[in-house]
Amino acid sequence: MNDITDFDITKTYLAFLKDDKDMTMPIAAIESLVSMLRIKQPSTSSELINLVSKNIELLKSSIPNNISLSAGCDLFMRFVLRNTNIYKDWESFSTNLVENGELFVQRAKRSREKSAEFGISFIKDDDVILVHSYSRVVHSLLLKAKSKLIRFKVLITESRPTGNGFYMANKLKEADIPCEVIVDNAVGYVLHKVDKVLVGAEGVAEGGIINHIGTYQIGCLSKINNKPFYVVTESHKFVRLFPLSPNDLPMNNNINLLQEQNNEHNLKETYFVDFTPHD
Incomplete structure (x- = not known):
């Protein structure tokens, strides 16, 4: 095995996010783990599993609000464990593991576009759509609808406290999509003229979604007013958690501690979230 002791999984992960603004946290985590295996080159299956487990724990502990990241880490670990029994010789296994890991990342990246293609049928002419915060996959869906000449x-x-809604508005205006930013407390005021609500997700837990703070209130108001509430997200954000309330999330969710950031990358790493249960 190569004697490389200075590989830093956290720095690698942050570098992926910095270099590609459209990359999600789960994909950046998987990319980092694949890079780690390519560099470290473990010589046995036991060493491989221990190495992946150690780096996953290190990455999770070094990133605040790591639920979305954890989804990618856990998915990759299942991928590793499933592949350990496929190949008989170690050389073939280690080579194919890295190659298949890279292929896995490529497919996961395309899932955003596939989600947009699937969701296009939910958007109709003259729709008024309420969106909460910034979501890459929701943004992709709206761009797809625009490309199909749907008027909305x-x-x-x-x-x-992040102000990510303004970022979303700027992205939509660049695409010439009519949009308007409203204050968070105005959701109940405008909901009567809304046809549907679209939100993304930082994670999908058993029993609900984990997303930007305020999503739960919007979900409750949508249900009371009989407005369709759709969550648009990729399957690699599914996490094995069963929270009953926001207090059950494994993170520091004290909103009073948040210091507003102007840097988009920092916003992503200091993302305060809601747990929104569903039926």
Whole structure:
């Protein structure tokens, strides 16, 4: 095995996010783990599993609000464990593991586009759509609808404390999509003229979704007012958690501690979230 002791999984992970603004946290985690295996080159299956487990724990402990990241780590670990029994000789296994890991990442990246293609049928002409915060996959879906010449308008919550709603609005305006930013407390005021609500997800737990703070209130208001509430997300964000309330999330979710950031990357890493249960 190569004697490389200075590989830093956290720095690698952050570098992937910095280099590709459209990369999600789960994909960045998987990319980092594949890079680690390519460099470290473990010589036995036991060494491989221990190495992956150690780096996953290190990555999870070094990143705040790591639920989305954890989904990618856990998915990759299942991928490793499943593949250990396929190949008889270690050389073939180690080579194919890295290659299949890279292929896995490529397929996961395309899932956003596939989600947009699937969700296009939910958007109709003259729709007024309420969107909460910024979501890459929701943004992709709206761009896809625009490309199909569907005419619609988007209302976007400002999404305090991060203000990511303004970022979403700017991205939609660049695509010439009619949109308007509203204050978070105005959701109940405008909901009567909304046709449907679209939100993304930082993670999908057993029993609900984990997303930007305020999603739960919007979900409750949508249900009371009989407005369709759709979650648009990729399958690699599914996490093995069963929280009953936001207090059960494995993270520091004290909103009073948040210091607003102007840097988009920092916003992503200090993302305060809601647990929104579903039926």
